[in-house]
Amino acid sequence: MRSTGAKLLILLTAIGLLLGAASCVDRTRAARKPAVPQSISQGQGREPRLKVFIKETGEIKEMGLEEYVTNVVAGEMKNFFPENALAAQAILARTFVLQFVTTKKRSSLNPDAHISTDFEEAQAWNPQNVNARVRRAVKRTRGEVATFNGNYINAWFFSHAGGITATAKEGLNFKEAEPPYIKVVKSPDAPEAPDEFANWRAEFTKQEVAAALAKLGQQPGSIDSIKVLDRGPSGRATRMQIGNAVVMAPDFRVALDSVKMKSTLLTSARVEGDRVILAGKGFGHGVGMSQWGAFTLAKRNRSPEDIIRYYFRDVDVVKLY
Incomplete structure (x- = not known):
């Protein structure tokens, strides 16, 4: 026969397993995946494809979302940054385009395209700056996006926070309600910055x-x-x-x-x-992720997902495909 102590240990273990299972269910529910816009959806679990208006040449090019993200990361962040910082940028770049297509549907520069390479409309784009480090960063985060309550966030980022980030209303004169995932946080902007x-x-x-x-x-x-x-x-x-x-x-x-x-x-x-x-002090609107802050956090071995969570409150990083 088992001793009273052994029975108690078994009971506590069972309770722990039940609580752990419940906790997993809660996390899964909180981190539900957002819908991929139907206009670019490629089916369950498959990488979406985009029609991108290449402003520099005037052509529309169809490409996988990951190719688009690779060229954006090379345009928005220096390709010598630590890989985890580049990977955090990739998560935001991927989130940005999917949120853009969800809300705006099409490029204002060419309605036959989902998005353009014009940084004033969307994000910077520089295929010439793509290197092995950028490709590894994008590959590591393949399909990952940042969400809040199952929706894509406004994936704001900028160069240097001057030591502290801003609310959307103060930094961008944002006209809508302040997003609950935007916060003011001290930013460890790297001394390596200009x-x-x-x-x-x-x-x-x-x-x-x-x-x-x-x-x-x-x-x-x-x-x-x-x-x-x-x-x-x-x-x-x-x-x-x-x-x-x-x-x-x-x-x-x-x-x-x-x-x-x-x-x-x-x-x-x-x-x-x-x-x-x-x-x-600082360079940029100050809302969301500071790139030079991400540089420092990456040097401290923070994961790309942790860097995102440092700058955005209560967001989930989920894998779409």
Whole structure:
């Protein structure tokens, strides 16, 4: 006969197995797969195929989703980045295109294509930068996408966070409700990043600033002052006054020059003579994954999936095929 202690051990083991099974069911339910858009679906468990408008040549090319993702990763991230960072970029690139086709259906540049290689419409594209490291990163994450409650997320990413990421409303002037998976988090942006990403300074003429404001339907009058009126949770400027004009900072950055005005994480803004001088930290809108932060996390041996979860709250990374 078994001792009382042995019976108790068997009972506890059985309970543990039952709880473990229940936990697995819950995780499976939480991580349900989103639907692949019917216009590009290739059947259960098969890689979707895309019609891509190649802006550079004007042709439409049909290709597997993984080929598209490979060329996007090479366009959006330096091919010398750690493989896990490139793999995290691949997950977001794959998520982006499937979310794009789900919501927009077709490219605005060519309605016969699902998406284009125009980075202003979709994502950067650079087949020439594809190397073995990029290919391995994409292959490792084949079919993986980031989801929230079974839907593709807005797979936002950018270059450098300046130490902290932003909400969608402050970083992008996002018009819809703040996505629950977007969070403000400290970003370990790599010291290997160019110095002008961590701390930048840019000068503009008053005429350039006035032209940018005109694009936003604003007339500033005499541009004798510039100041930040409001900041968001990460400290980024959300609303600015320039002369008599009041504008949303993310919109002003895009209208002015988002390469020179690298972010809205401003540390100073002033007018000197005929010049408007801005300084700040980071490069990009600040929402979602920082690429230079992913660089550091990958160096710390964080997995691609862990990098995604670091920057996005409560998301699941699921394998579609």
